[in-house]
Amino acid sequence: xxxxxxxxxxxxxxxxxxxxxxxxxxxxxxxxxxxxxxxxxxxxxxxxxxxxxxxxxxxxxxxxxxxxxxxxxxxxxxxxxxxxxxxxxxxxxxxxxxxxxxxxxxxxxxxxxxxxxxxxxxxxxxxxxxxxxxxxxxxxxxxxxxxxxxxxxxxxxxxxxxxxxxxxxxxxxxxxxxxxxxxxxxxxxxxxxxxxxxxxxxxxxxxxxxxxxxxxxxxxxxxxxxxxxxxxxxxxxxxxxxxxxxxxxxxxxxx
Amino acid sequence: xxxxxxxxxxxxxxxxxxxxxxxxxxxxxxxxxxxxxxxxxxxxxxxxxxxxxxxxxxxxxxxxxxxxxxxxxxxxxxxxxxxxxxxxxxxxxxxxxxxxxxxxxxxxxxxxxxxxxxxxxxxxxxxxxxxxxxxxxxxxxxxxxxxxxxxxxxxxxxxxxxxxxxxxxxxxxxxxxxxxxxxxxxxxxxxxxxxxxxxxxxxxxxxxxxxxxxxxxxxxxxxxxxxxxxxxxxxxxxxxxxxxxxxxxxxxxxxxxxxxxxxxxxxxxxxxxxxxxxxxxxxxxxxxxxxxxxxxxxxxxxxxxxxxxxx
Ligand SMILES: Nc1ncnc2c1ncn2[C@@H]1O[C@H](COP(=O)(O)OP(=O)(O)O)[C@@H](O)[C@H]1O
Ligand SMILES: [Mg+2]
Numbered sequence: 136x137x138x139x140x141x142x143x144x145x146x147x148x149x150x151x152x153x154x155x156x157x158x159x160x161x162x163x164x165x166x167x168x169x170x171x172x173x174x175x176x177x178x179x180x181x182x183x184x185x186x187x188x189x190x191x192x193x194x195x196x197x198x199x200x201x202x203x204x205x206x207x208x209x210x211x212x213x214x215x216x217x218x219x220x221x222x223x224x225x226x227x228x229x230x231x232x233x234x235x236x237x238x239x240x241x242x243x244x245x246x247x248x249x250x251x252x253x254x255x256x257x258x259x260x261x262x263x264x265x266x267x268x269x270x271x272x273x274x275x276x277x278x279x280x281x282x283x284x285x286x287x288x289x290x291x292x293x294x295x296x297x298x299x300x301x302x303x304x305x306x307x308x309x310x311x312x313x314x315x316x317x318x319x320x321x322x323x324x325x326x327x328x329x330x331x332x333x334x335x336x337x338x339x340x341x342x343x344x345x346x347x348x349x350x351x352x353x354x355x356x357x358x359x360x361x362x363x364x365x366x367x368x369x370x371x372x373x374x375x376x377x378x379x380x381x382x383x384x385x386x387x388x389x390x
Numbered sequence: 391x392x393x394x395x396x397x398x399x400x401x402x403x404x405x406x407x408x409x410x411x412x413x414x415x416x417x418x419x420x421x422x423x424x425x426x427x428x429x430x431x432x433x434x435x436x437x438x439x440x441x442x443x444x445x446x447x448x449x450x451x452x453x454x455x456x457x458x459x460x461x462x463x464x465x466x467x468x469x470x471x472x473x474x475x476x477x478x479x480x481x482x483x484x485x486x487x488x489x490x491x492x493x494x495x496x497x498x499x500x501x502x503x504x505x506x507x508x509x510x511x512x513x514x515x516x517x518x519x520x521x522x523x524x525x526x527x528x529x530x531x532x533x534x535x536x537x538x539x540x541x542x543x544x545x546x547x548x549x550x551x552x553x554x555x556x557x558x559x560x561x562x563x564x565x566x567x568x569x570x571x572x573x574x575x576x577x578x579x580x581x582x583x584x585x586x587x588x589x590x591x592x593x594x595x596x597x598x599x600x601x602x603x604x605x606x607x608x609x610x611x612x613x614x615x616x617x618x619x620x621x622x623x624x625x626x627x628x629x630x631x632x633x634x635x636x637x638x639x640x641x642x643x644x645x646x647x648x649x650x651x652x653x654x655x656x657x658x659x660x661x662x663x664x665x666x667x668x669x670x671x672x673x674x675x676x677x678x679x680x681x682x683x684x685x686x687x688x689x690x691x692x693x694x695x696x697x698x699x700x701x
Contacts, residue, residue, distance in 0.1 A: 141495075141499065209485075212486055213483040214483050216444075216477075217497060217544070220448070221500035221548075222469055222472040222500075380448075380451050381451050382403070382405075383403050383450055385449055386444055386449060386450060
């Protein structure tokens with residue numbers, strides 16, 4: 136697992152686009168959304184609501200990308216087979232890259248929170264450390280599930296699945312009520328949103344900004360859902376690797 | 391004790407969503423490799439060499455057949471087996487921006503090495519594969535020969551008992567390829583590693599391998615030492631004689647002689663076994679009063695065997 140941590144961290148530090156990826160888009164996102172809240176003359180609470188969504192989106196994106204790097208780096212460098220020749224399980228792969236992902240996600244979070252506080256008087260600590268911790272942990276769990284699901288898709292369908300994988304990720308996040316409460320969604324979509332753990336973590340965090348919770352026990356529900364999906368994603372990835380060993384896709388993705 | 395015991399291995403690749411295609415990559419291959427041996431899989435492109443190697447290395451699951459490697463079943467006990475083997479290929483590919491030392495260390499960690507053990511192993515491998523000056527060079531900037539040496543170093547990181555080398559000298563200059571072969575021969579000599587390598591160079595197989603498996607179209611067509619292979623094909627050995635008088639009529643019908651031809655004043659007799667036939671021929675010629683001025687014995691090139699088999 137440490138092997139993956141070191142590798143991902145090294146690759147991150149070598150990547151010319153690292154800072155771009157880590158800083159640019161999230162900052163642009165927060166600034167533009169923040170300015171929009173001014174233009175629309177939202178109350179400070181409403182502005183916080185939207186900013187929380189933006190920050191969560193950035194954190195989840197960065198973290199899940201890092202988790203997906205567990206296989207993506209190898210797919211891109213065509214060295215897939217070496218990783219699967221070694222006596223490690225996929226849990227080592229995903230856990231290792233998740234650790235790096237959390238570090239990057241945390242960095243992004245701190246940066247965006249500071250930016251939000253400085254530019255838009257947004258106070259992340261208002262709900263207290265415990266609520267903040269639960270919220271971040273929720274974001275990271277969601278990232279893990281999404282990242283592992285992307286790994287599974289890519290191992291199942293090869294490089295072709297990449298674009299599809301990212302698209303589906305973004306769909307999931309938009310449904311999670313990033314910028315609006317779930318109650319504004321039409322019923323079938325709202326049902327989908329209720330199936331996404333991030334929805335609950337967002338909801339729980341936002342109660343501290345004066346938005347009554349739409350759910351009974353949001354944090355517990357979010358955790359339970361995450362755990363369920365984590366197991367499912369893990370099993371899917373496991374099955375995908377087995378299949379790739381059978382079809383020879385594992386070889387095709389190397390050399 | 392066998393390092394590899396594979397029986398009737400079959401593997402068919404299915405590809406294409408619209409028009410499914412089937413490639414019968416292996417059609418019942420059996421292979422037995424004793425510990426400490428170097429065995430070569432020799433065959434043209436698309437013969438199934440890489441497929442067979444990948445199955446033995448647990449990267450691919452066979453459709454049917456029984457495969458036992460180092461006493462482990464490759465599908466049921468893959469985890470335990472993976473610790474004890476490793477693989478390198480002649481067209482290696484690693485994370486482009488990592489440095490040579492980092493690549494070896496990364497794979498070392500995957501095999502559970504850490505701390506000073508890891509550092510010592512990486513140092514030793516860099517020394518062994520003569521990569522010292524390139525330790526800090528990014529992988530993408532290395533030449534083909536160096537990349538292959540990195541691959542070899544990586545494949546030794548877990549101190550494997552069994553090593554698979556897929557076309558280890560592919561695309562190398564002759565002298566660089568020669569050095570790579572020396573490295574390989576030394577691994578077996580000094581560390582007793584069992585090695586299975588694939589190649590489509592006859593010379594390489596002849597020089598390195600105790601036994602050669604000739605594989606084509608997913609089947610093993612012939613096996614044996616290079617000498618046995620030559621005999622098996624019936625190419626025989628050539629006994630060339632310079633005689634006085636220059637022609638002897640009965641030579642073509644002598645026992646063990648497959649055919650006779652004349653070239654540049656030499657009579658070239660292809661015989662089944664030169665060691666046995668040459669004294670017989672000399673005795674017969676002497677008895678006839680023919681003077682033998684010169685004798686030359688040559689083995690057929692494995693190349694000719696290859697051409698013969700590939701037909
Ligand atoms: N991953 C794969 N998917 C589909 N077909 C494959 C795959 N790998 C090899 N093949 C096919 O199987 C046959 C044997 O290939 P291979 O074992 O690579 O041959 P060799 O290594 O002897 O050149 C070839 O016809 C090749 O096209
Ligand atoms: Mg090959």
